[in-house]
Amino acid sequence: MRVLLVSRSHADEAYLHKALRENAHSLQATHDLHDARYVASLDAFDAIVIVALEPDAVATLCALLPEFGRQPGMPAIIVVLAQATAPERACILRAGADACLVQPYSFIELHERMVALHRLAAREGAAGDGAASMSLRLDALTHELVEDGKRVTATSREYLLVECLLRQANSPVARDQLIRYAWPDRDDVDPSSVNLLVSRLRRKLAGKSFAAQIETVSRYGYRLTTSSATR
Template sequence: MRILLVSSSETETVYLHKAFRESAHSVHAADNLRYALYLASHEDFDAIVVATLGMNMLTALFDALAELSRLPHAPAVIVALASGTANERARILRAGADACFVQPYSFLEMQERMLALRRASAARSGTAPLDTPMLRLDPLTRDLVEDGKRVLMTKREYLLLECLLRQANAPVARDQLIRYAWADKEDVDPSSVNLVVSRLRRKLELNGFRARVETISRFGYQLAAC
Protein backbone atom coordinates (compact mmCIF):
# COMPACT_ATOMS: atom_id res chain seq x y z
CA MET A 1 0.00 0.00 0.00
CA ARG A 2 1.04 3.60 -0.54
CA ILE A 3 0.73 5.44 2.77
CA LEU A 4 1.01 9.12 3.65
CA LEU A 5 2.12 9.46 7.29
CA VAL A 6 1.34 12.75 9.03
CA SER A 7 2.83 13.41 12.45
CA SER A 8 4.40 16.31 14.32
CA SER A 9 6.10 13.88 16.72
CA GLU A 10 9.54 12.77 15.55
CA THR A 11 9.40 9.70 17.79
CA GLU A 12 6.05 8.58 16.40
CA THR A 13 7.13 9.32 12.83
CA VAL A 14 10.28 7.22 13.16
CA TYR A 15 8.38 4.32 14.78
CA LEU A 16 5.50 4.19 12.29
CA HIS A 17 7.69 4.88 9.28
CA LYS A 18 9.93 1.95 10.20
CA ALA A 19 6.99 -0.34 10.99
CA PHE A 20 5.21 0.39 7.71
CA ARG A 21 8.38 0.00 5.64
CA GLU A 22 9.19 -3.33 7.30
CA SER A 23 5.68 -4.45 6.32
CA ALA A 24 6.51 -3.64 2.67
CA HIS A 25 4.49 -0.43 2.35
CA SER A 26 5.54 2.65 0.41
CA VAL A 27 5.59 5.49 2.98
CA HIS A 28 5.77 9.25 2.47
CA ALA A 29 5.97 11.52 5.52
CA ALA A 30 4.55 14.98 6.19
CA ASP A 31 4.91 16.96 9.41
CA ASN A 32 1.65 18.94 9.13
CA LEU A 33 -1.86 18.57 7.78
CA ARG A 34 -1.60 21.40 5.25
CA TYR A 35 1.39 19.81 3.51
CA ALA A 36 -0.34 16.42 3.68
CA LEU A 37 -3.39 17.86 1.90
CA TYR A 38 -1.13 19.29 -0.79
CA LEU A 39 0.53 15.90 -1.36
CA ALA A 40 -2.80 14.04 -1.33
CA SER A 41 -4.23 16.41 -3.94
CA HIS A 42 -1.31 15.82 -6.30
CA GLU A 43 -0.57 12.11 -5.79
CA ASP A 44 -2.67 9.01 -5.08
CA PHE A 45 -2.38 7.31 -1.68
CA ASP A 46 -4.19 4.24 -0.40
CA ALA A 47 -4.24 5.52 3.17
CA ILE A 48 -3.38 8.59 5.21
CA VAL A 49 -2.29 7.98 8.80
CA VAL A 50 -2.49 11.02 11.10
CA ALA A 51 -0.63 10.23 14.31
CA THR A 52 -0.05 11.84 17.72
CA LEU A 53 -2.44 14.68 17.11
CA GLY A 54 -3.23 16.82 20.15
CA MET A 55 -6.89 17.44 20.89
CA ASN A 56 -6.24 21.17 20.47
CA MET A 57 -5.75 20.45 16.74
CA LEU A 58 -9.18 18.88 16.21
CA THR A 59 -10.51 21.84 14.22
CA ALA A 60 -7.61 21.54 11.75
CA LEU A 61 -8.25 17.79 11.51
CA PHE A 62 -11.98 18.27 10.83
CA ASP A 63 -11.16 20.78 8.06
CA ALA A 64 -8.63 18.36 6.58
CA LEU A 65 -11.12 15.46 6.66
CA ALA A 66 -13.64 17.57 4.77
CA GLU A 67 -11.07 18.38 2.08
CA LEU A 68 -9.88 14.78 1.81
CA SER A 69 -13.42 13.58 1.23
CA ARG A 70 -13.61 15.80 -1.87
CA LEU A 71 -10.55 14.24 -3.53
CA PRO A 72 -11.34 12.18 -6.68
CA HIS A 73 -9.81 9.04 -5.17
CA ALA A 74 -10.26 9.65 -1.45
CA PRO A 75 -7.81 7.54 0.58
CA ALA A 76 -8.72 5.80 3.81
CA VAL A 77 -7.93 8.04 6.79
CA ILE A 78 -6.60 6.53 10.01
CA VAL A 79 -6.22 8.77 13.07
CA ALA A 80 -4.03 7.80 16.05
CA LEU A 81 -4.40 10.06 19.08
CA ALA A 82 -2.09 10.44 22.06
CA SER A 83 -5.26 10.54 24.19
CA GLY A 84 -8.98 10.96 23.69
CA THR A 85 -12.37 10.04 25.09
CA ALA A 86 -14.95 7.82 23.40
CA ASN A 87 -16.97 10.93 22.50
CA GLU A 88 -13.95 12.62 20.95
CA ARG A 89 -13.14 9.52 18.90
CA ALA A 90 -16.78 9.33 17.77
CA ARG A 91 -16.62 12.97 16.61
CA ILE A 92 -13.54 12.20 14.53
CA LEU A 93 -15.24 9.21 12.92
CA ARG A 94 -18.38 11.25 12.19
CA ALA A 95 -16.18 13.93 10.60
CA GLY A 96 -14.94 11.42 8.04
CA ALA A 97 -12.10 9.35 9.51
CA ASP A 98 -12.29 5.65 8.71
CA ALA A 99 -10.68 4.51 11.97
CA CYS A 100 -9.49 6.15 15.18
CA PHE A 101 -6.99 4.68 17.66
CA VAL A 102 -5.74 5.94 21.02
CA GLN A 103 -2.32 5.15 22.47
CA PRO A 104 -1.29 2.54 23.36
CA TYR A 105 -2.58 1.05 20.10
CA SER A 106 -1.55 -2.04 18.18
CA PHE A 107 0.33 -1.46 14.93
CA LEU A 108 -0.84 -4.88 13.73
CA GLU A 109 -4.49 -3.91 14.29
CA MET A 110 -3.93 -0.60 12.49
CA GLN A 111 -2.41 -2.34 9.50
CA GLU A 112 -5.18 -4.96 9.33
CA ARG A 113 -7.79 -2.20 9.52
CA MET A 114 -6.19 -0.45 6.56
CA LEU A 115 -6.13 -3.67 4.54
CA ALA A 116 -9.78 -4.32 5.42
CA LEU A 117 -10.75 -0.80 4.33
CA ARG A 118 -8.91 -1.32 1.08
CA ARG A 119 -10.71 -4.61 0.42
CA ALA A 120 -14.06 -2.99 1.18
CA SER A 121 -13.30 -0.08 -1.16
CA ALA A 122 -12.36 -2.47 -3.97
CA ALA A 123 -15.55 -4.48 -3.39
CA ARG A 124 -17.73 -1.35 -3.53
CA SER A 125 -16.12 -0.22 -6.78
CA GLY A 126 -16.21 -3.71 -8.25
CA THR A 127 -12.48 -3.68 -8.89
CA ALA A 128 -9.39 -5.35 -7.50
CA PRO A 129 -6.80 -2.62 -8.12
CA LEU A 130 -3.67 -4.66 -7.60
CA ASP A 131 -4.80 -7.93 -9.15
CA THR A 132 -4.98 -9.17 -12.71
CA PRO A 133 -6.56 -12.40 -13.97
CA MET A 134 -3.06 -13.89 -13.73
CA LEU A 135 -1.27 -12.16 -10.89
CA ARG A 136 -1.79 -10.97 -7.35
CA LEU A 137 0.35 -9.93 -4.41
CA ASP A 138 -0.21 -11.56 -1.03
CA PRO A 139 0.41 -8.87 1.64
CA LEU A 140 0.50 -11.42 4.47
CA THR A 141 3.33 -13.52 3.04
CA ARG A 142 4.86 -10.96 0.62
CA ASP A 143 4.47 -13.50 -2.18
CA LEU A 144 3.73 -12.94 -5.83
CA VAL A 145 1.07 -15.47 -6.86
CA GLU A 146 0.30 -16.70 -10.38
CA ASP A 147 -2.06 -19.64 -11.00
CA GLY A 148 -1.20 -21.24 -7.67
CA LYS A 149 2.55 -20.70 -8.01
CA ARG A 150 4.18 -18.53 -5.35
CA VAL A 151 7.51 -16.77 -5.05
CA LEU A 152 8.69 -14.67 -2.10
CA MET A 153 9.60 -11.06 -2.82
CA THR A 154 12.04 -8.83 -0.98
CA LYS A 155 10.51 -5.61 0.35
CA ARG A 156 11.92 -3.58 -2.54
CA GLU A 157 10.80 -6.15 -5.13
CA TYR A 158 7.32 -6.22 -3.58
CA LEU A 159 6.99 -2.43 -3.74
CA LEU A 160 8.24 -2.25 -7.31
CA LEU A 161 5.79 -4.96 -8.37
CA GLU A 162 2.96 -3.24 -6.50
CA CYS A 163 3.66 -0.06 -8.45
CA LEU A 164 3.81 -1.94 -11.77
CA LEU A 165 0.58 -3.81 -10.98
CA ARG A 166 -1.27 -0.52 -10.55
CA GLN A 167 -0.75 -0.02 -14.28
CA ALA A 168 -0.42 -3.62 -15.47
CA ASN A 169 0.22 -3.93 -19.20
CA ALA A 170 1.03 -0.22 -19.42
CA PRO A 171 4.36 1.65 -19.21
CA VAL A 172 5.42 3.04 -15.82
CA ALA A 173 8.02 5.79 -15.68
CA ARG A 174 11.29 5.07 -13.90
CA ASP A 175 10.85 8.18 -11.72
CA GLN A 176 7.43 6.94 -10.63
CA LEU A 177 8.90 3.57 -9.65
CA ILE A 178 11.62 5.31 -7.64
CA ARG A 179 9.11 7.50 -5.76
CA TYR A 180 7.04 4.43 -4.94
CA ALA A 181 9.60 1.75 -4.15
CA TRP A 182 12.30 4.02 -2.70
CA ALA A 183 10.07 6.48 -0.83
CA ASP A 184 12.46 6.27 2.13
CA LYS A 185 15.42 7.50 0.06
CA GLU A 186 16.12 11.06 -1.06
CA ASP A 187 18.65 10.22 -3.78
CA VAL A 188 18.35 6.98 -5.72
CA ASP A 189 20.69 5.90 -8.50
CA PRO A 190 18.63 4.73 -11.51
CA SER A 191 20.85 1.64 -11.63
CA SER A 192 19.16 0.52 -8.40
CA VAL A 193 15.93 0.08 -10.37
CA ASN A 194 17.75 -1.94 -13.01
CA LEU A 195 19.20 -4.22 -10.33
CA VAL A 196 15.82 -4.95 -8.72
CA VAL A 197 14.21 -5.53 -12.11
CA SER A 198 16.99 -7.99 -13.02
CA ARG A 199 16.37 -9.94 -9.81
CA LEU A 200 12.63 -9.96 -10.49
CA ARG A 201 13.11 -11.26 -14.00
CA ARG A 202 15.30 -14.12 -12.75
CA LYS A 203 12.74 -15.06 -10.08
CA LEU A 204 9.87 -15.05 -12.56
CA GLU A 205 11.80 -17.15 -15.06
CA LEU A 206 13.19 -19.64 -12.52
CA ASN A 207 9.73 -20.20 -11.00
CA GLY A 208 7.95 -20.66 -14.32
CA PHE A 209 5.85 -17.48 -14.20
CA ARG A 210 4.34 -16.27 -17.46
CA ALA A 211 4.33 -12.63 -16.36
CA ARG A 212 7.38 -10.63 -17.35
CA VAL A 213 8.85 -7.18 -16.78
CA GLU A 214 9.56 -5.42 -20.06
CA THR A 215 11.89 -2.48 -20.60
CA ILE A 216 10.37 0.61 -22.22
CA SER A 217 13.33 2.35 -23.84
CA ARG A 218 14.25 5.70 -22.28
CA PHE A 219 11.09 5.68 -20.14
CA GLY A 220 10.77 2.86 -17.62
CA TYR A 221 9.21 -0.58 -17.37
CA GLN A 222 5.98 -2.44 -18.02
CA LEU A 223 4.53 -5.53 -16.34
CA ALA A 224 3.14 -7.81 -19.01
CA ALA A 225 0.57 -9.74 -17.00
CA CYS A 226 -1.74 -11.29 -19.57
Protein backbone atom coordinates (compact mmCIF):
# COMPACT_ATOMS: atom_id res chain seq x y z
CA MET A 1 0.00 0.00 0.00
CA ARG A 2 1.04 3.59 -0.60
CA VAL A 3 0.87 5.36 2.77
CA LEU A 4 1.27 9.03 3.71
CA LEU A 5 2.38 9.51 7.34
CA VAL A 6 1.76 12.89 8.96
CA SER A 7 3.35 13.49 12.36
CA ARG A 8 5.15 16.24 14.28
CA SER A 9 6.20 13.76 16.97
CA HIS A 10 9.67 12.48 16.10
CA ALA A 11 9.26 9.44 18.36
CA ASP A 12 5.92 8.41 16.88
CA GLU A 13 7.08 9.16 13.35
CA ALA A 14 10.19 7.01 13.76
CA TYR A 15 8.20 4.16 15.30
CA LEU A 16 5.45 4.15 12.66
CA HIS A 17 7.92 4.72 9.83
CA LYS A 18 9.86 1.61 10.84
CA ALA A 19 6.75 -0.50 11.49
CA LEU A 20 5.03 0.42 8.22
CA ARG A 21 8.19 -0.15 6.19
CA GLU A 22 8.67 -3.56 7.81
CA ASN A 23 5.16 -4.45 6.65
CA ALA A 24 6.18 -3.72 3.01
CA HIS A 25 4.33 -0.44 2.55
CA SER A 26 5.55 2.36 0.31
CA LEU A 27 5.81 5.26 2.72
CA GLN A 28 6.07 9.03 2.40
CA ALA A 29 6.25 11.24 5.48
CA THR A 30 5.58 14.89 6.23
CA HIS A 31 5.38 16.92 9.44
CA ASP A 32 2.64 19.41 8.56
CA LEU A 33 -1.03 18.94 7.69
CA HIS A 34 -0.97 21.66 5.06
CA ASP A 35 2.08 20.07 3.40
CA ALA A 36 0.36 16.68 3.61
CA ARG A 37 -2.70 18.05 1.84
CA TYR A 38 -0.48 19.32 -0.98
CA VAL A 39 1.48 16.03 -1.22
CA ALA A 40 -1.76 14.02 -1.30
CA SER A 41 -3.03 16.14 -4.19
CA LEU A 42 0.02 15.20 -6.30
CA ASP A 43 0.17 11.46 -5.71
CA ALA A 44 -2.45 8.78 -5.04
CA PHE A 45 -2.28 7.18 -1.59
CA ASP A 46 -4.15 4.19 -0.23
CA ALA A 47 -4.05 5.49 3.32
CA ILE A 48 -3.17 8.65 5.24
CA VAL A 49 -2.11 8.17 8.86
CA ILE A 50 -2.23 11.39 10.88
CA VAL A 51 -0.62 11.53 14.33
CA ALA A 52 -1.86 14.73 15.99
CA LEU A 53 -0.81 15.07 19.64
CA GLU A 54 -1.09 18.86 20.02
CA PRO A 55 -3.66 20.33 22.45
CA ASP A 56 -5.59 22.01 19.61
CA ALA A 57 -5.42 18.97 17.33
CA VAL A 58 -9.15 18.18 17.32
CA ALA A 59 -10.21 21.65 16.19
CA THR A 60 -7.51 21.75 13.49
CA LEU A 61 -8.40 18.29 12.18
CA CYS A 62 -12.14 18.95 12.14
CA ALA A 63 -11.40 21.97 9.91
CA LEU A 64 -8.91 20.28 7.56
CA LEU A 65 -10.04 16.67 7.25
CA PRO A 66 -12.78 17.40 4.68
CA GLU A 67 -9.97 18.54 2.34
CA PHE A 68 -8.26 15.14 2.66
CA GLY A 69 -11.49 13.36 1.83
CA ARG A 70 -11.46 15.01 -1.59
CA GLN A 71 -7.99 13.72 -2.52
CA PRO A 72 -7.50 11.41 -5.54
CA GLY A 73 -8.47 7.80 -4.89
CA MET A 74 -10.25 8.68 -1.62
CA PRO A 75 -7.56 7.22 0.69
CA ALA A 76 -8.46 5.71 4.05
CA ILE A 77 -7.78 8.26 6.78
CA ILE A 78 -6.64 7.10 10.22
CA VAL A 79 -6.13 9.64 13.01
CA VAL A 80 -4.14 9.10 16.23
CA LEU A 81 -4.72 11.55 19.09
CA ALA A 82 -3.05 12.00 22.47
CA GLN A 83 -6.44 12.07 24.14
CA ALA A 84 -10.02 12.81 23.14
CA THR A 85 -13.54 12.62 24.52
CA ALA A 86 -16.25 10.65 22.75
CA PRO A 87 -17.77 13.85 21.21
CA GLU A 88 -14.32 14.89 19.97
CA ARG A 89 -13.74 11.49 18.33
CA ALA A 90 -17.19 11.75 16.77
CA CYS A 91 -16.24 15.17 15.36
CA ILE A 92 -13.09 13.66 13.82
CA LEU A 93 -15.09 10.85 12.21
CA ARG A 94 -17.79 13.22 10.90
CA ALA A 95 -15.06 15.41 9.40
CA GLY A 96 -13.85 12.53 7.25
CA ALA A 97 -11.63 10.17 9.25
CA ASP A 98 -12.29 6.45 8.81
CA ALA A 99 -10.80 5.56 12.19
CA CYS A 100 -9.74 7.51 15.28
CA LEU A 101 -7.37 6.00 17.83
CA VAL A 102 -6.18 7.44 21.13
CA GLN A 103 -2.82 6.86 22.84
CA PRO A 104 -1.77 4.35 23.96
CA TYR A 105 -2.73 2.55 20.75
CA SER A 106 -1.76 -0.77 19.23
CA PHE A 107 0.13 -0.67 15.94
CA ILE A 108 -1.38 -4.05 15.11
CA GLU A 109 -4.88 -2.60 15.41
CA LEU A 110 -3.92 0.50 13.42
CA HIS A 111 -2.37 -1.62 10.68
CA GLU A 112 -5.25 -4.09 10.47
CA ARG A 113 -7.81 -1.29 10.31
CA MET A 114 -5.81 0.34 7.52
CA VAL A 115 -5.58 -2.92 5.57
CA ALA A 116 -9.28 -3.68 6.11
CA LEU A 117 -10.30 -0.24 4.84
CA HIS A 118 -8.07 -0.68 1.80
CA ARG A 119 -9.52 -4.15 1.16
CA LEU A 120 -13.06 -2.75 1.31
CA ALA A 121 -12.19 0.09 -1.07
CA ALA A 122 -10.54 -2.33 -3.50
CA ARG A 123 -13.61 -4.59 -3.42
CA GLU A 124 -15.94 -1.69 -4.12
CA GLY A 125 -13.81 -0.44 -7.01
CA ALA A 126 -13.02 -3.82 -8.55
CA ALA A 127 -15.75 -3.63 -11.19
CA GLY A 128 -14.10 -0.78 -13.05
CA ASP A 129 -10.51 -1.56 -12.15
CA GLY A 130 -8.03 -2.86 -14.72
CA ALA A 131 -6.52 -5.05 -12.02
CA ALA A 132 -9.78 -6.99 -11.86
CA SER A 133 -8.82 -8.75 -15.11
CA MET A 134 -5.44 -9.79 -13.71
CA SER A 135 -5.02 -13.29 -12.37
CA LEU A 136 -1.90 -12.10 -10.53
CA ARG A 137 -2.37 -10.92 -6.95
CA LEU A 138 -0.24 -10.13 -3.91
CA ASP A 139 -0.28 -12.03 -0.63
CA ALA A 140 0.38 -9.39 2.03
CA LEU A 141 0.97 -11.98 4.76
CA THR A 142 3.71 -13.94 2.97
CA HIS A 143 4.98 -11.23 0.56
CA GLU A 144 4.42 -13.59 -2.36
CA LEU A 145 3.13 -13.11 -5.89
CA VAL A 146 0.25 -15.52 -6.50
CA GLU A 147 -1.34 -16.66 -9.75
CA ASP A 148 -3.70 -19.65 -10.10
CA GLY A 149 -2.19 -21.45 -7.13
CA LYS A 150 1.41 -20.77 -8.14
CA ARG A 151 3.53 -18.69 -5.78
CA VAL A 152 6.75 -16.68 -6.08
CA THR A 153 8.54 -15.15 -3.11
CA ALA A 154 9.32 -11.46 -3.59
CA THR A 155 11.74 -9.11 -1.87
CA SER A 156 10.30 -5.93 -0.35
CA ARG A 157 11.26 -3.84 -3.40
CA GLU A 158 9.96 -6.46 -5.84
CA TYR A 159 6.69 -6.58 -3.92
CA LEU A 160 6.31 -2.79 -4.00
CA LEU A 161 7.16 -2.56 -7.69
CA VAL A 162 4.56 -5.18 -8.63
CA GLU A 163 2.03 -3.47 -6.36
CA CYS A 164 2.64 -0.19 -8.19
CA LEU A 165 2.23 -1.89 -11.59
CA LEU A 166 -0.96 -3.63 -10.43
CA ARG A 167 -2.51 -0.28 -9.55
CA GLN A 168 -2.51 0.48 -13.29
CA ALA A 169 -2.65 -3.05 -14.68
CA ASN A 170 -2.44 -3.29 -18.49
CA SER A 171 -1.44 0.41 -18.63
CA PRO A 172 2.03 1.99 -18.86
CA VAL A 173 3.58 3.16 -15.59
CA ALA A 174 6.36 5.75 -15.71
CA ARG A 175 9.79 4.74 -14.45
CA ASP A 176 9.96 7.71 -12.04
CA GLN A 177 6.62 6.69 -10.53
CA LEU A 178 7.97 3.19 -9.93
CA ILE A 179 11.05 4.70 -8.27
CA ARG A 180 8.94 6.83 -5.90
CA TYR A 181 6.84 3.82 -4.99
CA ALA A 182 9.46 1.07 -4.62
CA TRP A 183 12.30 3.26 -3.25
CA PRO A 184 10.45 5.69 -0.92
CA ASP A 185 13.47 5.78 1.38
CA ARG A 186 15.91 7.06 -1.27
CA ASP A 187 16.12 10.27 -3.28
CA ASP A 188 18.85 9.24 -5.72
CA VAL A 189 17.88 6.02 -7.48
CA ASP A 190 19.58 5.20 -10.77
CA PRO A 191 17.08 4.11 -13.46
CA SER A 192 19.26 1.04 -14.01
CA SER A 193 18.15 -0.17 -10.56
CA VAL A 194 14.58 -0.40 -11.89
CA ASN A 195 15.79 -2.30 -14.94
CA LEU A 196 17.66 -4.82 -12.78
CA LEU A 197 14.68 -5.31 -10.49
CA VAL A 198 12.36 -5.87 -13.44
CA SER A 199 14.80 -8.36 -15.01
CA ARG A 200 14.89 -10.33 -11.75
CA LEU A 201 11.10 -10.34 -11.52
CA ARG A 202 10.76 -11.50 -15.10
CA ARG A 203 13.01 -14.48 -14.39
CA LYS A 204 10.98 -15.36 -11.30
CA LEU A 205 7.65 -15.14 -13.15
CA ALA A 206 8.93 -17.10 -16.14
CA GLY A 207 10.44 -19.74 -13.85
CA LYS A 208 6.98 -20.49 -12.45
CA SER A 209 5.23 -20.15 -15.85
CA PHE A 210 3.16 -17.15 -14.76
CA ALA A 211 0.86 -15.68 -17.42
CA ALA A 212 1.53 -12.18 -16.07
CA GLN A 213 4.33 -10.36 -17.87
CA ILE A 214 6.18 -7.10 -17.31
CA GLU A 215 6.57 -5.33 -20.65
CA THR A 216 8.99 -2.52 -21.40
CA VAL A 217 7.39 0.69 -22.68
CA SER A 218 10.14 2.38 -24.66
CA ARG A 219 11.50 5.63 -23.16
CA TYR A 220 8.73 5.62 -20.55
CA GLY A 221 8.57 2.70 -18.13
CA TYR A 222 6.83 -0.65 -17.80
CA ARG A 223 3.42 -2.28 -18.08
CA LEU A 224 2.06 -5.35 -16.28
CA THR A 225 -0.11 -7.53 -18.53
CA THR A 226 -1.43 -11.04 -18.86
CA SER A 227 -0.51 -13.18 -21.85
CA SER A 228 -4.09 -12.89 -23.13
CA ALA A 229 -3.92 -9.09 -22.97
CA THR A 230 -0.85 -9.01 -25.21
CA ARG A 231 -2.45 -10.93 -28.09
